[in-house]
Amino acid sequence: MVNSCKCHNCIFQGLLFESLSDEQMETICATREEEDYAKGDHIFEEGHRVERFLYLKDGLVKLYRQCGPERSQIISIAKPKDFVSLLNIFGSEHYQYSVSALEDSTICTIDLDLVKQTIESNGAFAMNLMKKMSRSSDGVINNICNINKKNLRGRIAYILLYFSDTIYKKPEFELPVSRREIAELIGMTTENVIRILSEFRKDGIIRTNGKLIGLQRQDLLKKIADAG
Amino acid sequence: MVNSCKCHNCIFQGLLFESLSDEQMETICATREEEDYAKGDHIFEEGHRVERFLYLKDGLVKLYRQCGPERSQIISIAKPKDFVSLLNIFGSEHYQYSVSALEDSTICTIDLDLVKQTIESNGAFAMNLMKKMSRSSDGVINNICNINKKNLRGRIAYILLYFSDTIYKKPEFELPVSRREIAELIGMTTENVIRILSEFRKDGIIRTNGKLIGLQRQDLLKKIADAG
């Protein structure tokens, strides 16, 4: 029977629909494991062996590198339907970065060898996966380059618009990250993140209440982001 | 006949050897075109349609983004056997970046649709390509993150070691890039690139004569790069 694995709404449905036979779908789903993580939980760490193929079913996670005892760099934020392990699953035996949950999250995993076998036996599947992978890497590189060339105000504006436009799709949201994590995401100090958020608040560009953020002047934010 | 296409030493030999039948190899090679570019030539530009699969047979090229009339960012430098178009060939119809030659270069291209067909029909080939792609993206992301977290002296040290260790495999080499391009590669101003190179020269860490660079104290450079 198809879909006995309860993946009706799973990304694999879309990704594999045209490409997998019912049997293949069943075989893959049979190896599926689902795991819940609470906000703050570590999902895996840099250096660990890559053993399963992961994707984010629900929640929000960060991919980051440890750069010393007190410093880390957030490389990317993954949202539902992102393939968390995609970035380096095929390039290396070990993870190049760590992943932890920014919100309560559900991760689905399937057997990695089986995915590899499926790539080899099913060309359409391989092609689809390749596209996903390519877009994913492109997005990360693009983001980093965009942030890099901006000044601090531009970076804050950019990241606020990112949360609003890409993650939450609304102008008010609860920040899933601490001020410090914002700093790690856009390469600046915690103090300056706070300073510039205060500045924006005083100028009436945003409203803030703890983690709650409201973008009141998206037009201005866009200008600041572009000018930066 | 196998290898009638003169690709004996071609990277495809290695990549496809185990995975392609003689016929497949022949078919692919039949679409092959080779093109020579002089130092400074544009190979393709941001926004152009992706039509062929490219790899660098000989020479050195830069991948970069235009950020305004007078600014660009170098994303990566590709050396022989790198798949120049790999980073976004499957993710988008159009190039996300421009490529031009840093040294006289030879580019081989093959029909993109044929590559896609081969991915679909030959799983081992798909898997190999995926690994390449994954490593390539990883390398770019890793490099950018490494550079990002360093101060200016650390960046210069890092990039000098990069040319020495990764590109030329010797401690003396002729810089393939201008001071300005170094600046675009590691995110700083031309003036400061020059200043720090002079500083290193005065401290006896390197010798310079125009584009000719000799790393006299690699140990110190490593320290500076790591400390940065």
Place this chain on the structure above:
DNA sequence: CGCGGCTTTGATGTTCATCAAGTAAAGTGG
């Protein structure tokens, strides 16, 4: 209740970009 982590603001100093000016090198047209 007190401890540690997160947030906030101010004061200070460093790093780095910008501006300016000049030299060297490399391409261009007569």
Place this chain on the structure above:
DNA sequence: CCACTTTACTTGATGAACATCAAAGCCGCG
């Protein structure tokens, strides 16, 4: 081949942007 123009390289002076340091308030949690 030489004047001419342009581009690359170099150095110094200045100021702006940003990190660091310090101190205090806040909040959740054992």
